[in-house]
Amino acid sequence: MLRPSTLAMILAGGRVDELGVLTHYRPKSAVPFGGFARVIDFPLSNLLHSGIERIAILSQYRSYSLINHIGTGAAWDMIGRNRGISILPPFKDYDNPHWYRGSADAVFQNLDYIQYYGPSQILVLSGDHIYQMDYRKMIRYHNEHNADLTAAFVEVPAESASRFGVAEIADDFDDGGRMLSYEEKPVNPKGRWASLTVFCFRPSVLFEVLKKNQQGNSYEFGRDIIPMMMRERFNVHGYKFRGYWGYTRTIDEYWQTSMDLLGPDPKIDLEAWGIRTNLAHRNIADRQPVKIGTHGSLENSMAYNGCIIDGTVRNSILFPGVRVMAGAEVNDSILFFDNTVHQGVRLNRVVSDVNTVFNDNVRVGAPQCEKPSRVSVIGWNNSVPEGFHIGCGCRVAPRIDAAKWPKNNALPDGEELQ
């Protein structure tokens, strides 16, 4: 057997509560992003371009959407005698009576899988982030410095650091150094280097620390494994990543990161990054080119095949099959697959999940909204009744029953419809 030198394990189990209605029916990593892709396409495309060909995806929450998306793995060239993507769902057996109890537990439960392939290093990645990275550079760093663990970090403003795992990294080398301290979501962060959840482990060390970790009652890489390795004086390095890093943990962040796709020189350049997605998922390969009618217009926007545009679209991202009828206006919004926007509709700062219909004269959001949360999010398979007004920062759960829409035809700012 040709042994892969690197085995990648993608943590794709989580639901991420803050994304709410977008993750009712799918894990975070399967959330659509970028007008045609899914969040997990970013790490998968990075792996493809890094030449890493043996991948496991640890999936727990509502994994069907993810399994369907990965398919055979052919979309990322991961199909062949020595290449492949395996999805590793949680299981119960003689020793393990429980689900994955955390990211570290998920990897621990699949140690037999890792040992079967016997890699020289193990890459553990989150499936939840938007970035382009050549993992080979980090692996090279890891091997040059004979590290037990190399974790990637990105510099963030001090005020937002407390949301992440934060490290102080010695200035040993241009691209990284020994990790001096590590704290998970500290109130008063000491450093400004935030963890990307991209870890490169020496396999023997990973096995050892995961086993030890089983004695505790918390099983997370950030919260438990890294601090343990720091305490026990393993050779832990921080790798300084200096590229674009987009996180999508809340609806507002999701919206903000999506806006980085737009403009003449976008921070997220899908074409240059070589992002691939599974074209068989939702039949996106079968959609005809974007059709723009006589009165249709798109400004500073992005649209994939299958869209039909007769109305006005500004600063927006349209996934395959979105229809914008004449007399409708879509501003600063992200519409997932197969949304229909009827005439007279005005959308401002909306994220709308798949198959939602905005009937005549619906209003969602307003051009000017007050803080804190301004983006409204609509769950999938909704039909927003004619003339209905949804305010700013609202949340509408998936598939609301026709009878459940408020009779006064309005949902005030910041309200939730379940």
Added chain:
Amino acid sequence: MRESGDALVLLLAGGIGSRLNLLVGHRAKPAVPFGGIYRIIDFSLSNVMNSGLTKVGVLTQYKPLSLMSHIGDGAAWDFTGRTRGIKILPPRTGEQDSDWYKGTADAIRQNIDFILANPSEQVVVLSGDHIYRMDFDAMLSYHQHKRADITIGMMVVPKRDIHQFGSGIIDNDNRVVDWEEKPKVPRTNLASMGIYVFDTAYLLRTLARDRKEADFGMDIIPRAINEDRVYAYPFYGYWRDVGTIQSYWETNMDIIRENSGISPEDWEIRPNPEYGGRPMDRAPARFLDGGKVASSLISAGCVIEGTVINSVLSPGVRVKKGAVVTNAVIFDDAVIGENAVVDLAILDKRVQVGAGAVVGIGDNLTFANKDFPKHLYTGISLIGKEAKIFANARIGRNCIVNFGYSDDSFSGQDVLADGQSA
């Protein structure tokens, strides 16, 4: 679910389609790109798939490479599986036959072994050159119901066009009672679409009769209407033979036009997303500030900074700032430079139009191309694959710029005049 029994499909994809000029310089007519992301043959192949038919032979002849890679293993049209399949059937040298196909019937005759190897009740013979949607399952049921030996797909066309087709006269039961191949003086407006259903046993018998009968329209059918049961299967709907530059351009434009009757997506036409460097693996089309697009088809991977009106753009086309593209069909990855103008033109793959250049200058649309007056006579100019039009160059109407052309001329006062070729 298919109503009719097992039928074998033979797709004639060997035609040169020489009237398409530069577009068929590197590829067979069925492999010519169409409608942004399709190839012409996708329409026939998708019709076959959507009719529930699963065994196909594709008879190739002229420049088959592009076509063969496009078809691949046929997975795009669901032709892979234990009892499904699509086979490419190139011409072969037999013991006494010369290798090229002499006509439609001769092509089928040379592949009798393929017909015998795939037992069927009926054989469907199609052309890979047409843009239409048709349910062959319904046609097969009709054929069986009529207990016909041959059923011919036929439609009404304007009388002035009938000279390009085989034309038939039918009785009240749709039985064909008279036949004229490409008549100069039409007696009817019912034209053959080149779509035939044969009873397999009948087809084998009739092909064995006389080896000199090389063509269905010219030889086989005129004889068969006297001796056998030949029926017309009436087709109502959109159908185009995109065999000329003019009809190719018009048919592309029909996709944009409201209520023109053609809609590849509604027709469930499938392209091959894996072919040629994965053309579909493109980011969504980007529409930048200052750009304007109306009445157009824009494929994934396009970046539009200028103006695009009434045009069909394949994946990866860039229209830079200030450029104006009107009434054009542009293939993959062409670049229209800043402030360039393209009007009434077909640009093949990777054409580069330099900044400030004009393709389609002047109002004289009727001065036909000198070298190919029958190909280009309505104002459309043709720019071959990978040609490079330098900055500020000017190209007139009905012009041809050859593949890979890259001389620094036609700038300033020096115009490629109407009807000229480079």
